[in-house]
Structure formats: C-alpha cells, structure tokens
Amino acid sequence: KKIDSAGAEIIDTKNKRRLVRAIEVAFKRPFFRETKNAPEYDILKLGIKVEKQELEKRINKRVDQMIKMGLEKEVNKLSSRSKILETIGYREWKEYKGNEEIKERIKINTFKFAKRQITWFKKDKSINWIKSYSEAKKFIKKNKFD
Template identity: 45%
Template sequence: MKKYKKLPKLIVILGPTASGKTELAIQLAKKFSGEIISADSRQIYKGMNIGASKPSKDKGKGYKVEGVPHYLFDVVKPNQSFTVAEYKNLALKAIKNILKKGGVPILVGGTGLYIQAVVDNLKIPKIRPDQKLRKKLEAQIKKSGLEKIYQKLIALDPEAAKFIDPKNPRRIIRALEVILKTKKPFSSQRQKGRLLFDVLEIGLSKPKKNLEKRIEKRLMEQFNQGLVEEAEYLFKKYKKSPVLLSVIGYKEIAEYFQGKTTLQETFDLINKNTQKYAKRQMTWFKKDKKINWIKSRKQAEKMVQKFL
C-alpha cells in the first residue's frame, strides 16, 4: 500500500481591510510559535508604511513585531514592478524557512490573489514585464479612463475579467500584458497545481457598520501619523510612480497636491474608496468555501489548536 507523505501545515488569516487581521495573527503567532508572512500587495513596497498599515517594527535586525518575525515587508521600491509570480516564490521561500526552524507559518492579508497563488499553488505565466507596453497601456488609461481598458480585457478574456479587480490598473495591465505577449487568454494560464500545504483558512468578518467605523477610525489615525507627509516624500522621490498613482490613499493625495481637492475632500475620498475596496475583498473571499469565518479570537484559537 502506498504511503502518503503528510503535507506541512499552513495557517491563513484573511479578511477585508481594517478587520483586525494583523492583531489576531500576532496573538496566534505568540501562542502557537508562529511567524507571519504578509499577503498584502501594498506592504511589499518600501516607504509605504502608514498608507499600507504596516505594523510598527521592533528595534533591531529583521522585521519583528512584538517579538514575532514578519516576512515580505519592504521588498521592492514603489517605482519597481512586482508580479504575483514573484510574490509566490518569495512567500514559499519564507514558509520553507519557517518550517525548517520548526515554526508555524501564518499567511496574513487581504490580497486574495496572493493568498490563492500560495494556497492553490497557482501556475502563473513567467512573462517578464514589458515596460514599453506598460507605458502604452498607462497612457491609454490616462487618455480614455480605466473603464475603457477594462472593457478591452473583457473583450480579450472575459474569464479573467471576472476575477480581476476592475478598479486595479496594475492587475488589468498585467493581464493584458500576458495576453498580448503570449497570444493566449490570461485565465487559461493560471492553473491550480499540486497542493503544497495542509491549509487552515480563517476569515475575520465584521458587521458592515462596524467595519465602516473601523476603516474611518484607522484613516483618521493615518492622517494624524503623517500620511500626507509620507505621500509627499514618496512622490518627490519616485515622481509619478504607477504604483503610487494606483494605491488607495496615495492616489487621492496626489490629486490634493495638484490642488484638485481640499484636505477634507481627500480624506472623504480615501474613506469612500477604502469602503468600496473592502466590499470587493469580501466579494472575492465569499467565493472560497474553504474559509472558516470567525467573530472572536477565542474561536480562532480553538480552530488552530485542533488543526495543529
């Protein structure tokens, strides 16, 4: 009889922005000897600290928060391209490193595609970024608007358009780039591979009104911590970086710097766009039936205890 090798265990903590994922993950990591891998498409960028809600790191080498090691923060600069394939490779390396030390890897974040890439071992096309083509598509967005480019994606690959955020220019550009370079649909090139881990997915849900209040409260804190000053520094250093101009928080402040909005209007716009983003995140996560939705830390602790 064939003996099957047990898969290493991986815990995933996911949910919409401002739902309290980081706090929960740190508590679980302390209790179960865990180490955290970020699955947030903004936290990989250097300098995007307040706007990406990075937890404050401890003093000393490495990225530790309350003594818990964190991975995949500050990987690239905001003027550098970064693909899902690159994220997956780095995340798998971090997980392997944690397991080797006898720790429990905890993948934490709200970027659904990053999580899926690791959990489902997605086979992602290894197409190098074409800067010339990207600049051409960015110019088209500037001239005709994002909706026009998204319609182009629908026409070329309707299946891909179903899972790509229509408000995320970077994801739309990447999908079109792969389609135009390979002459094949982007959706057909993202197949699930052999499972690498025994996964426990925990979803953190909050009542709608509660989440709305949490988002607004966090944004108020970000403004008080110096979000506008952080954005000013980043725009001076990286000019009109496509990343900065597409990330909620920074893109609205860019309009404020151009004199198009007042500071209060900027705050309201970031708040509104973040609420919409949280809704899109939940739409993505609700499709995944493997997620165990919880309402308290105690629930999560019981699940993890049983799983490990």
Template identity: 45%
Template sequence: MLKKLIVILGPTTSGKSELGVKLAKKFNGEIVSADSRQVYKGMNLGTGKITKKEMIGIPHHLLDVVSPKRRFSAAQYQKLAIKAINRILKKKKIPFLVGGSPFYIYSIVEGWQFPKLKPNWKLRKKLEKKSVKELFEILKKLDSERAKTIEKNNKRRLIRAIEIAKKIGKVPKLIKKPQFKCLILGIKKPKEELKKLIEKRLLKRIKKGLINEVKKLKKQGISWKRLESFGLEYKWIAYYLQKKLSYQEMILKLQKDIEHFAKRQMTWFKKDKRIYWVKNKKEAEKLTKDFLKK
C-alpha cells in the same frame, strides 16, 4: 504529506494583524504577510503596516522587501513567501499567512503555477494608458475564455492577461499545485461597524503623519504616477498634494474608496467555502488547536 499552514484573511481594518500576533504567540508561530503594498519599503502608515511594538516580538516576514520604485509581481511574492514558510517549518514553528490581498493569499493556498513569461514593459506601458473597459475588449478579442473569468475592473490583471495572450495565443488554464494543508480563518465585521472603523483608522493615520509619508516618498524620487498607481491613500493624497482636490474632498474620496476596497475583498472571500468565519479569538484558538492536533 502536506505541511500545515494557518491563513488569516479578511477585509481591510478587520483586525487580522492583531489576531495573527495573538495566535502566533499562543501556538509558537511566525507570520508571513500577504499584503501587496506592505512589501514596499517606506510605505507604512498608508498600508496600515504592523509596527514593531504591535508585533510583540513575533517575527514577521515579507514586509519591506522591495523599493517602491521597483515592480513586484505576485509570482515574485509567491516564491519568497513559500521560502519563508518553509524556513519557519524547519524551525519546528507554525507558519501563519496573514493579509487581505486575495491574489497573494490564493497563490500560496492553491499553489498557483504562474506562466514563465518575462514581463513586456513596453507593451505594459502602452496598455497602461487605456481604460479598464478598453482593456477588457482587447482581451475578449484575444481570448474570450479568459475574459469570462477575469475581474473586469482589475487593470493590472487585464494587462497581464493581454500580455500572455499576445505572446502565446491565449492565457493558459491556471494549474494549481498546493504545497500546504491550510486552515483558513476569516474575520468580517458588520458593514456599518467596518465603515466606522475605517474612518477612525484613517483619521488616526492622518494624525500620525500619513501625508508626510507620501511627501517623503515623492522626495525619494517616486513619481506622482507611481504613487497614484498604489491606489487608495497614496493615490488620493498624491492628488491632494498636486492641488487637484481640497483636503476635505481628499478625505471623503479616500474614505469611500477604502470602503469599496473592503467590499471587493469580501466579494472575493465570500466565494470561498473553505473559510471559517470566526467571531472572536477564542473561536480562532479552538479551530487552530484542533487543526494542529489532526
């Protein structure tokens, strides 16, 4: 019988962390983060990482796992996250997987089996210089089937698919072996409300020292290129610090970029019919209670 896991997902700024903490407190749980940037140490304000105070004593796992200088893959994440979930279950507690990175979330929910291939950094470096359009064309020639299903604008995913196709001829079909029985709760907000929340949160983080956080990371030896590769806050603030755009331009472009990011997250989540979209904490509590009773 599969062990139970509760998943809380949604776009950026929708209130996932807060709901996760409330449910974990009520149902004697612990939280496993599913955020592809919160795994990095020192990237706090930029990733909207939950603070110690906001955790209200609820243990959180998979935050601050690796230095931003190091590369960290979804396969590495999956391995560590499954270990953390099993540790929580061993303590007779309820694991909550909370985040907005679809790739990380579904690697756990669906138990993706990643191809056991060592990364080819030389090839990746070469492909990194190409545009997403060029990468898509390369993949189409190598493996037209995979090209049909891949996210066309996801550079990292395109590079990995090309790398696998070059090594073994074509990207193998994704094998899924779920290890957990999941209840998936989603939070979404009306478009205009989310827009306002994104703006409010961005300005609050700037006030708290977001620009200094990026300066500090640079001082620690993280290159501009690496900072830019993290996207969103790190990318636009890195451009601003390099005097490639003004403060006002940086704020405007960053706001737009975060809005687009939220839209992309929702595009992915909307396809999943297993998600229960909850309107409030009460609804989430009832669904959780019923799921745990079964």
C-alpha cells in the same frame, strides 16, 4: 524572443506588467494559472467576520491616524513615482482639494475596496468564517489543526 521577435524588440523589459501581458498574448492564454495538483500541505483558511459598522469604524480610525501621521507629506514626497499615487489614500490628494474632502474620499474609497475584498473572499468556499480569536482557537482544536 523566439515566439515574437518583433514584439521582443519593442517591449519594455523592466515593466513586469507588460512582460506578463506580452507572454499571455504570445501564448494566447493567461501566463499565471492555478495548478491543478493537490496541495502539498493541509491548509486551514480562516476569515474574520466583521460587521459593516465595525469595519467602517476601523477604517475611519485608520484613515484619521494616517493623516495625523503625515500622509499628505508622504504623498508630496512620493509624487515623482506615478504608480504609487494610483493607490487608495494617495490618488485622492491629486483629485480633491481641502483636507476634509480628501479624508472623506479616502474613507469612502477604502470602505468600498474592503467590501469588494469581502465579496471576493466569500466566493472561496474553503474559507472558514469566524468572529473572534477565541472562536478561531476552538475551530482549530475541533478540526485537529493544532
């Protein structure tokens, strides 16, 4: 209110996204910044490498299970909450007709999202990539994190 009293009068205080953006605009910089301090604890980051075919297989299985367990019913029940329907698995029910087309769109969109996540995580040089639980155990012992 002290920085931008006019903006404070019209902002929806219950909308966290708009509040954060208003603060960023008022201060002319991002509100949430990474701290430059050294971490308080030793942190071990492990990422699990999964081949694309295996990832796609797991996603397909998960989507089939979600639909079998009543995703369509859940979407219809939650349709009054507009933000929820913007997420993968929900928005496809609005955009497509026919269960097979919807199921395929959910699988494709989930796989694309997973690929973007993997790309993003690969940029983090502090992540140690492993292929299995046993490899993780060996890595932890070798690096004295146990």
